[in-house]
Amino acid sequence: MPELSHLNRSVSEQEIWNAIDRDGGVIVDNFMSPDLLARMRDEVMPLVAAHHSGVKGGNEFWEEFHGTETKRITGLADHSKGWIELLCDPIYKAMGDHYLGEDNYYLNTAQLICIGPDETPQMLHRDELNWPEAPREKGEVTVTAIFALTDFTEENGATVIAPGSHKWPGDMPEVKPEQTCRAVMKAGAALLYSGKVIHGGGPNSSKDQWRVGLHAGFVLGWLRAEENHQLTTSLETARAMPEHAQRMLGFRSYVPPAAARLGMVNYEDAGILMDEAAA
Numbered sequence: 001m002p003e004l005s006h007l008n009r010s011v012s013e014q015e016i017w018n019a020i021d022r023d024g025g026v027i028v029d030n031f032m033s034p035d036l037l038a039r040m041r042d043e044v045m046p047l048v049a050a051h052h053s054g055v056k057g058g059n060e061f062w063e064e065f066h067g068t069e070t071k072r073i074t075g076l077a078d079h080s081k082g083w084i085e086l087l088c089d090p091i092y093k094a095m096g097d098h099y100l101g102e103d104n105y106y107l108n109t110a111q112l113i114c115i116g117p118d119e120t121p122q123m124l125h126r127d128e129l130n131w132p133e134a135p136r137e138k139g140e141v142t143v144t145a146i147f148a149l150t151d152f153t154e155e156n157g158a159t160v161i162a163p164g165s166h167k168w169p170g171d172m173p174e175v176k177p178e179q180t181c182r183a184v185m186k187a188g189a190a191l192l193y194s195g196k197v198i199h200g201g202g203p204n205s206s207k208d209q210w211r212v213g214l215h216a217g218f219v220l221g222w223l224r225a226e227e228n229h230q231l232t233t234s235l236e237t238a239r240a241m242p243e244h245a246q247r248m249l250g251f252r253s254y255v256p257p258a259a260a261r262l263g264m265v266n267y268e269d270a271g272i273l274m275d276e277a278a279a
């Protein structure tokens, strides 16, 4: 049975990248401090309790991808200071810088994925296929972290992942069950993974446990993100954030390596809206 490595966050960044490059993903134990985990849980668990399972809208593919017994909650920046702190975590930022290029990316989505009792396995997928036209053969288009806000177990829906599948040819090769494992991890750990690795939410066979993960990834800055952060984050909240978090949420313009700015305001860097407030 293939496995993912567990590393502690005290290891060097290079050891983390080596594991991701080898297996397509790695679990970093104790990624979040107990204090940050407790604060984030206090901030987001009331949102989880109040939210509905499943997606509205009647699109069959989307209903299945989302999961009928799964709650998904976005727009966290206005609700969780802990999340903004985590967004600025140096190792998390280093993962974006390493795989996508320094300041060459922004936040794709920061989504609580809460898998409830009786949920069936999610369809396996590669995150990068959200952007099928992107130059995937040149490297990473997206990299993601799933932060465990509760323990992830085989019973309650730990992510299913196929180690090594980031190197398999074809858009979506067939995956045999024996080629997969589960990202079992303690609350506070993080699964860090390549946009090329095949994975999906796991089935929840428990009677009463909710598996709560924060699925938060980065995408190249010139691609459209899954989540529309600027519609759910108030200017007031954005202005109070560190500059890196503002950039990640699109409140600062993206400056491509060899071209003009994208995401401007009055043909200026969107950061004028942040900096004017500070002046």
Ligand SMILES: O=C(O)CCC(=O)C(=O)O
Pocket: 113, 122, 146, 157, 158, 159, 160, 199, 200, 201, 202, 213, 215
């Ligand atoms: O929740 C999980 O474990 C994975 C979910 C996922 O990969 C997705 O919805 O894109």
